Each structure stands twice: as C-alpha cells, then as structure tokens.
Amino acid sequence: VKGKDVMNSTDELIRQVNRDSQEGFRELVRMHQASVQAYLGRYIRNLEIVEDLAQETFLKVFRNLGEYRGDSPLRIWIFGIARNLALMHLRQERSRRVRQIPGWLAFVEQWTMERIESEDSSPALQELKLSALEECLGRLPKRSASLIEDHYIRGYDGRRIAKETGRSEVSVRVTLLRIRQALRDCVERRLAAKGGTA
Amino acid sequence: MTPEHAREAWLCLLSGKSLPKKEEAELLQSLALNGELRDQLLEDAELDGSLQAWGRARMHEVSFTRSLFYRIAAADENTRFFRKLEARLGAGLPGDLSPGEASGGRAPVGGKGAQPPWAPRYTLQSFPRNTSQGRRTSHELAALAGVAIALALSALVVLGPSDPGPETSPRMKESRGPAMKESELRSDPGRKPSNLDSESPAHRADGTPSVNPGRRPRLSPPEAEPRDDPADRERQGKALAVFEGGKEPVGPDPPVTTDPIPPPPTGPTREEERPSSQEPRGAGEEGGTRVAIARVEGVTGEAHLVIKEETFPVKPGSDLLGGQGLEMAGATSRLVLRLPDETRIELGPETLLQEIRSDPGIRILLMKGSLQARVNKQPKSRPLVIVTPQGEAKVLGTTLRIDVDPDPSKGTRLNVDEGKVELRNLAGKTVLVDGGHYAQIAPGVEFAAKPLAFWEGALAVYLFNEGRGKTVHDGSRKGSALDLHIENESSVRWQPKGLTIVSPTLIASVHSARKIIDACKASNELSVEVWFRPATVTPGTKDLRILTLSADPGNQNVMMGQDELFGPPASYFVRFRTTANNAVGKPAVASPEGSATGNLTHLVYTRGKSGRAAMYLDGREVSSDTVPGSLSSWNDGYHLGLGNEFTHDRPWLGEYRFAAIYGRALSADDIKEHYRAGVE
Numbered sequence: 001v002k003g004k005d006v007m008n009s010t011d012e013l014i015r016q017v018n019r020d021s022q023e024g025f026r027e028l029v030r031m032h033q034a035s036v037q038a039y040l041g042r043y044i045r046n047l048e049i050v051e052d053l054a055q056e057t058f059l060k061v062f063r064n065l066g067e068y069r070g071d072s073p074l075r076i077w078i079f080g081i082a083r084n085l086a087l088m089h090l091r092q093e094r095s096r097r098v099r100q101i102p103g104w105l106a107f108v109e110q111w112t113m114e115r116i117e118s119e120d121s122s123p124a125l126q127e128l129k130l131s132a133l134e135e136c137l138g139r140l141p142k143r144s145a146s147l148i149e150d151h152y153i154r155g156y157d158g159r160r161i162a163k164e165t166g167r168s169e170v171s172v173r174v175t176l177l178r179i180r181q182a183l184r185d186c187v188e189r190r191l192a193a194k195g196g197t198a
Numbered sequence: 199m200t201p202e203h204a205r206e207a208w209l210c211l212l213s214g215k216s217l218p219k220k221e222e223a224e225l226l227q228s229l230a231l232n233g234e235l236r237d238q239l240l241e242d243a244e245l246d247g248s249l250q251a252w253g254r255a256r257m258h259e260v261s262f263t264r265s266l267f268y269r270i271a272a273a274d275e276n277t278r279f280f281r282k283l284e285a286r287l288g289a290g291l292p293g294d295l296s297p298g299e300a301s302g303g304r305a306p307v308g309g310k311g312a313q314p315p316w317a318p319r320y321t322l323q324s325f326p327r328n329t330s331q332g333r334r335t336s337h338e339l340a341a342l343a344g345v346a347i348a349l350a351l352s353a354l355v356v357l358g359p360s361d362p363g364p365e366t367s368p369r370m371k372e373s374r375g376p377a378m379k380e381s382e383l384r385s386d387p388g389r390k391p392s393n394l395d396s397e398s399p400a401h402r403a404d405g406t407p408s409v410n411p412g413r414r415p416r417l418s419p420p421e422a423e424p425r426d427d428p429a430d431r432e433r434q435g436k437a438l439a440v441f442e443g444g445k446e447p448v449g450p451d452p453p454v455t456t457d458p459i460p461p462p463p464t465g466p467t468r469e470e471e472r473p474s475s476q477e478p479r480g481a482g483e484e485g486g487t488r489v490a491i492a493r494v495e496g497v498t499g500e501a502h503l504v505i506k507e508e509t510f511p512v513k514p515g516s517d518l519l520g521g522q523g524l525e526m527a528g529a530t531s532r533l534v535l536r537l538p539d540e541t542r543i544e545l546g547p548e549t550l551l552q553e554i555r556s557d558p559g560i561r562i563l564l565m566k567g568s569l570q571a572r573v574n575k576q577p578k579s580r581p582l583v584i585v586t587p588q589g590e591a592k593v594l595g596t597t598l599r600i601d602v603d604p605d606p607s608k609g610t611r612l613n614v615d616e617g618k619v620e621l622r623n624l625a626g627k628t629v630l631v632d633g634g635h636y637a638q639i640a641p642g643v644e645f646a647a648k649p650l651a652f653w654e655g656a657l658a659v660y661l662f663n664e665g666r667g668k669t670v671h672d673g674s675r676k677g678s679a680l681d682l683h684i685e686n687e688s689s690v691r692w693q694p695k696g697l698t699i700v701s702p703t704l705i706a707s708v709h710s711a712r713k714i715i716d717a718c719k720a721s722n723e724l725s726v727e728v729w730f731r732p733a734t735v736t737p738g739t740k741d742l743r744i745l746t747l748s749a750d751p752g753n754q755n756v757m758m759g760q761d762e763l764f765g766p767p768a769s770y771f772v773r774f775r776t777t778a779n780n781a782v783g784k785p786a787v788a789s790p791e792g793s794a795t796g797n798l799t800h801l802v803y804t805r806g807k808s809g810r811a812a813m814y815l816d817g818r819e820v821s822s823d824t825v826p827g828s829l830s831s832w833n834d835g836y837h838l839g840l841g842n843e844f845t846h847d848r849p850w851l852g853e854y855r856f857a858a859i860y861g862r863a864l865s866a867d868d869i870k871e872h873y874r875a876g877v878e
Contacts, residue, residue: 041251152253
C-alpha cells in the first residue's frame with residue numbers, strides 16, 4: 001500500500017477535507033501527527049511544547065490546505081510548517097532573554113539552532129529519515145522492539161524496566177543506547193541505498 | 199574522562215539522573231575536546247528526543263486530535279466574535295481580518311484553491327491568535343520546568359557560589375562552537391521536561407537567567423505578582439508579623455519551651471549540599487546545629503525549595519530546615535511532607551509555603567494555594583500553627599484542608615474533616631471549627647463554622663447552577679478545575695437548578711481528566727454520583743451515555759449509561775475498566791429491569807479496592823458484583839463527558855442536577871446521607 005496508492009489516498013483525503021469533511025481532516029491528522037511530533041522532538045525536547053507546536057502546525061494545515069499544490073508529498077509540506085514554527089519558537093525564546101545565558105547552555109542553543117537552520121533539518125531529508133526510521137523500527141529484533149516500546153511508548157523509565165527484567169539500570173540504559181545506534185546505522189544504510197544523504 | 203566513561207555519564211544525564219559536579223564538568227570538557235564523540239552523543243539525543251515525541255504521540259493520539267478540534271472550534275468562535283465587534287464599530291474588517299485569497303498558480307489538490315468550506319475564511323496571517331494563549335500557558339509550564347532544570351544545572355555545573363568549579367568551566371563558557379545538549383533532568387520519562395527548550399522559558403519568566411544565584415525566579419508574570427499590590431504587601435506584612443510571633447496582632451504566642459524538635463528518624467540533613475552563604479539562621483537551629491523540621495516524602499510535578507530569595511529543585515528525601523519554604527509550580531504539582539511525629543502534610547498545585555519553623559511548635563506560613571494535613575496529636579503547649587495572609591489556624595491534632603486563594607476577596611478557607619481547629623482572623627476573632635465543618639476568612643463572608651457540603655472531597659463536582667453560558671464549572675476546588683464545555687448551546691436549556699439536554703450534544707472537558715484518573719489509579723477506588731431526570735425511560739437506542747470517562751465506544755475507563763445493549767430494559771448500567779476485564783469494562787453492573795423512571799433520580803456507583811462494585815438507586819443498593827483487578831490499565835488521556843460518547847453516537851437526553859466523581863468508594867451510609875441531602 002505504498003507509493004501510488006498512498007498518493008492517491010492522500011489526494012482523496014485532501015479533496016475530502018476541501019469538500020467540507022471534518023472526518024477527512026481528522027484522518028489527515030491521525031496519519032501525520034506522530035511523525036510531525038517525532039520531527040519536532042529532534043529539536044525541542046520539552047514534550048509539552050512539541051505537542052503544542054504540533055497542534056499549531058495542524059491548525060496552519062487546516063487554514064492553508066487549500067494552498068497546498070501537491071508538488072511535494074503532503075508530509076513534507078507539513079514538516080515545512082512545523083520546521084518554521086520550531087525555528088520561530090527557538091528564536092523567540094532566545095530573543096526574550098535580557099542577557100546571554102551561561103556557557104554550556106549557550107552551546108546547546110547554538111548547536112540546536114545550527115542544526116535546525118541547516119540543510120540537515122530540511123523537511124524532505126527528515127521525512128526520508130523518519131520513514132526509514134519507521135521501517136527500521138519494524139525490523140528490530142523482538143527483545144529490542146519490546147524495550148523500545150516499554151521505554152518510549154509506555155514511558156517506563158530505566159529503573160522500572162530494570163526491576164521488571166531483572167537487569168541493572170545501567171545495563172538498560174546501555175542497551176537502549178545500542179539500539180538507538182543500530183537504528184541510526186539502519187537509517188543511514190537505507191538513505192544511502194535510496195541515494196539520500198544521512 | 200575516557201569516551202566510554204563519557205558515554206555512561208551522558209546516559210545518566212539523559213535518563214534524568216544528575217552527576218557529581220566534578221564528573222559533569224569533566225564530561226563537558228571531554229565533549230568540548232572530542233568533536234566526534236560530541237556529535238555522536240548529540241545525534242543520539244536527537245534520536246532519543248524524536249522517539250520520545252513519537253512514543254508520546256502514539257499514546258495520546260485521541261487526546262491530541264480532540265484538543266486540536268477544540269482549538270479549531272475556539273478559533274472559529276473568536277473569529278466570529280471579532281467580526282461582530284467590527285460590525286458594531288461599523289468599521290468593517292481591518293486588513294488583517296480580510297478574507298483569504300486563493301493562491302495563484304497551479305490549481306491546488308482538491309481543485310478549490312481555498313480553505314475547506316468548514317474552515318473560517320481568513321488568511322494565515324489573519325488567523326486569530328487566540329490559540330497563543332493556550333500555548334503560552336503550556337510555555338509557562340515549560341518555564342517552570344526550566345527553572346528546575348536550570349537551577350539544577352547551575353548548582354551542578356555553572357554556578358557554585360561556594361565553589362567556583364573546575365578549571366574547565368570558564369573555558370566552556372568562552373566557546374561558541376557546537377556542543378552537547380543539556381542533560382535531561384527528568385524524573386518521569388513519560389512526561390519529560392527537558393533541556394534547551396525547557397530552560398529557555400525560565401529566562402522568559404522574569405527576563406533574567408534563572409541560574410543567577412542572586413535572584414529568585416518569579417513563577418508568574420510581573421503583573422500577577424501579589425507583592426506589587428500595596429494591599430497585598432500589607433496583608434503579607436501582617437501575615438509575616440503573625441508568623442514572626444511577638445508582634446502578633448491576633449493574640450499571644452504559644453508558650454515557648456526550649457524542647458528541640460527531634461530530627462527525622464533516618465538520614466542526615468542535606469545542608470552540606472547547599473551553599474553555606476545561603477543558609478538561613480534562627481529558627482530550626484539548635485545550639486548551632488541545623489535541625490530538619492520535615493522531610494519531603496514525595497513530589498509530583500515541579501516543586502522548589504525556597505531558601506531566602508532563591509529556589510532549588512526539591513526531591514523526595516530532601517529535608518526542610520527551619521526558615522526554608524516550598525513553592526509548587528504547575529497545575530498538577532503535589533508534594534508530601536512528613537514531620538518527625540508522622541504528621542502528613544500535602545501541598546497542592548500553585549502553593550507557596552513561604553516558611554516553616556519550629557518555634558517551638560511547628561509554624562507554617564502559607565501564602566497561597568492549598569495544604570491538606572493529617573496532624574498527629576500535638577502537645578497543647580506546642581500546637582501546629584498555619585498562618586495565612588488572613589489569619590491563622592491552630593491545630594492540636596486533626597485532618598484538615600486549608601486553602602488560600604490568590605484572590606484576596608476569597609481569602610482563607612479551612613475545612614476540617616475530623617477533630618477541631620481554632621481559626622483566628624486578623625481582627626482577633628476566633629472560631630472553633632469542628633469535624634465536618636468549614637470556615638472562611640474573606641471580606642463580606644460571615645466568619646463562622648458551617649457544615650461542609652456532602653460532596654466535599656470529590657475529585658470533580660458539577661452543580662449545574664450556572665444558569666447560562668457554554669461552561670459547566672467544576673466546583674470541587676480539588677486541583678485544577680475540570681470544567682466542561684457544552685458543544686452546542688442550542689441543544690441545552692438551563693434550569694433554575696439544573697441543565698437539560700433537549701437534543702443530542704456533548705458536554706465534555708477540554709483537557710484529559712488527569713486529576714480523576716491519577717487519584718483513582720492511586721486509590722484503586724472510585725464513586726460516581728449523579729442526580730438526573732431522564733427524558734424518557736424507553737429511549738429508542740441503547741448504550742446512552744449519562745457520564746463517561748472515555749475516548750470512544752470501544753475505549754472507556756468508566757461509563758454510566760442508560761439501557762445497555764442486551765441489558766435489562768429501562769435500567770441504568772456502569773462499566774468499569776480494570777486489568778481484569780476489557781477496554782470497555784464489561785461486564786457492566788446494571789440496575790434491575792424497569793428501575794429507570796421519569797423522576798428525579800439519584801444514581802451512585804461505587805467500586806472499592808477489594809473489588810466490590812455496587813449500584814445505588816435513590817439511596818438503596820440495587821445491584822452489586824465483584825470487579826477484580828487494578829486501574830493501571832486506565833488510559834491517562836481520556837476526557838470526561840456528559841450526555842454522549844466522544845464519537846457523538848450515544849446521545850442521552852434529560853436533565854442533570856448534580857454530578858460528582860470521588861477517588862474513594864462511598865459507604866452505604868454516605869450514600870444514604872447524600873440522598874437525604876437531596877438537590878432540591
């Protein structure tokens with residue numbers, strides 16, 4: 001159900017939304033909200049703000065869907081809106097300060113701003129990366145998938161997972177790091193295979 | 199620090215743990231020197247953040263969509279308001295409210311080139327920014343999270359007034375190159391406030407960095423600061439005078455003895471972790487030795503230790519010394535304090551306990567917010583005294599709740615569940631408040647003990663006495679109000695003492711009912727109580743929703759309804775989800791066939807931690823069952839709804855007079871008493 005079918009169903013969805021269908025818009029949100037939040041989560045680690053910016057993104061989608069021209073996949077168009085909102089948010093936060101924040105926090109801010117302003121955060125590339133990540137998540141070994149699900153979806157912290165699995169907390173943290181490393185490697189391989197840049 | 203060690207230290211920070219100051223400084227130095235390692239770890243943090251957000255999005259898909267549609271509806275309403283306003287002013291629409299134009303060029307998908315017909319027709323730029331208010335609210339919450347994080351970091355790395363830190367710190371400050379992301383000092387991975395972004399708003403809150411040790415971050419905008427108001431300053435001054443003792447305008451100090459309050463039974467105080475220059479003197483010191491007055495037993499949300507003008511993050515196990523205070527930030531924050539005599543004190547959201555002292559009885563200065571206490575018997579000569587801007591409460595041993603509203607017109611309210619408390623106002627008048635009674639010190643309010651409402655202690659209460667409007671207010675005064683929004687005002691009729699739904703609509707909370715869900719999960723108990731009159735006893739359809747805490751027909755925590763599908767006709771039923779049944783909580787507990795009448799009805803469902811569930815109709819138990827299991831399978835994101843399911847396909851018609859949800863199982867006697875109290 002990839003490729004052309006998805007394109008067709010997305011086009012149909014947009015037609016539905018433009019034809020006065022709240023259900024169509026609800027479905028559109030359902031299809032893209034997790035990836036939009038995942039995209040924003042790369043740059044903004046406060047999850048409340050991520051959710052808030054994601055909602056604002058969809059508000060803008062709602063207002064401007066009529067202007068979407070279909071010359072790029074819808075998700076990339078939505079990511080573009082999300083990226084602008086994230087950038088605006090980070091800039092506003094920086095400009096609100098009366099004086100420079102101390103050294104180490106300045107590093108973090110500088111680094112994040114550079115990342116989001118760079119090509120590396122371009123919606124098209126990030127869409128590719130997230131799609132690849134979804135595929136890679138689906139190919140994780142069962143135990144790794146279970147750990148990812150416990151930690152990231154159920155929200156269990158390392159201590160709880162350690163207690164339930166009889167492992168040490170450090171071991172859980174290191175295992176999660178290794179799984180993330182494996183996911184990054186997998187994403188890079190897939191991007192390279194598709195001719196993208198990791 | 200070796201790369202391997204740096205990775206481990208990084209993971210510690212990422213998982214919300216803190217590092218010793220020296221170790222964190224070494225980590226920073228390693229990352230500054232090793233670009234490859236730094237990039238690896240930062241990329242790892244990005245992926246971690248992405249997965250966190252993705253996981254949360256997966257868990258909260260329903261509530262995300264619902265909130266979004268509410269925001270759209272609110273924006274639409276605002277737009278209409280502006281149009282009306284402009285029309286009244288006769289000025290027509292201003293430029294920024296002009297209708298949107300279809301984009302030029304290639305025809306858009308869908309062929310219209312404009313917004314959906316059901317969308318308000320204004321350009322993106324003209325979109326009413328009413329939504330920014332909601333966003334600011336959440337940003338303010340983030341700001342509060344930022345305060346905690348930034349202060350933790352400052353204590354660890356950047357600012358150490360008594361310890362300038364390792365040599366590496368100045369170097370780190372000088373650099374402007376890419377660097378590592380801030381560690382996430384998160385205690386709950388499911389709700390992780392975190393690094394850069396959550397730090398930033400802390401600066402916004404008062405315009406200065408929260409890590410400045412000489413300033414205490416303000417937790418509310420300047421215009422909301424009570425200290426800016428001379429009247430408030432006066433009130434605060436009076437309260438402080440009462441608190442200081444000796445100059446007390448409301449009566450003499452309790453007799454002073456020299457008996458020290460013994461330290462908590464376990465663990466040392468944490469004074470060695472705080473800069474010596476910040477240590478308060480006076481109360482709480484015994485012969486030069488600082489003595490802990492209380493210990494923090496548990497913290498939910500954000501809480502700060504207040505030492506003079508500075509705040510520090512507070513964690514379970516922290517000791518509270520004389521002269522120190524606590525400040526609760528955020529709408530869901532809670533903190534439990536335990537005194538050496540096992541007295542339990544719970545602080546609610548947005549509470550400022552400015553100072554605690556052993557003088558020699560415990561004296562607490564409560565400037566705003568709520569405090570609940572189960573006070574063990576105190577010596578007569580050393581009562582526990584809670585001082586507020588409006589008066590003071592002397593407690594010798596009881597269970598009580600005291601609320602100090604930031605709005606001076608609402609003042610101080612004392613509820614006493616058991617025992618007796620002496621409440622005194624600033625004029626020196628004293629009222630003895632017995633168990634089951636309350637008293638309030640506020641302008642225009644009679645200063646006398648009055649009986650508590652029967653629903654006192656409920657997690658959410660709806661009296662339906664608003665008389666007009668689109669909101670049904672939560673009158674519980676328990677945590678943040680869980681108000682309900684009427685989707686279609688024309689579908690309801692306000693009555694002198696109730697609200698009648700005359701055609702299908704939904705009355706629902708805008709936010710998830712977390713305060714109910716959290717409390718019930720913690721207690722493993724629940725009661726739902728509703729006074730209502732159904733429009734008909736033989737509705738044409740089944741499974742009609744009187745009250746529901748759910749997402750859709752297939753996903754419910756608890757639901758009270760009329761006429762279950764395949765259930766007895768003309769009856770009521772309740773489904774209650776636990777780990778031992780399915781996502782809709784079947785099988786239901788139902789009242790007998792024909793028990794539904796067209797009269798005003800009192801329906802109560804209770805489920806205790808033993809698993810016993812019972813339904814009471816007009817004060818009498820009519821059915822019961824065992825519903826084993828725990829509530830850990832309850833979904834945290836569900837909203838509270840009346841009159842329909844969230845999918846709008848289970849409409850119930852009739853009149854509501856009263857609805858309440860409790861985090862405990864009401865007893866049969868309680869229920870009889872509530873029924874007798876009535877709603878007429």
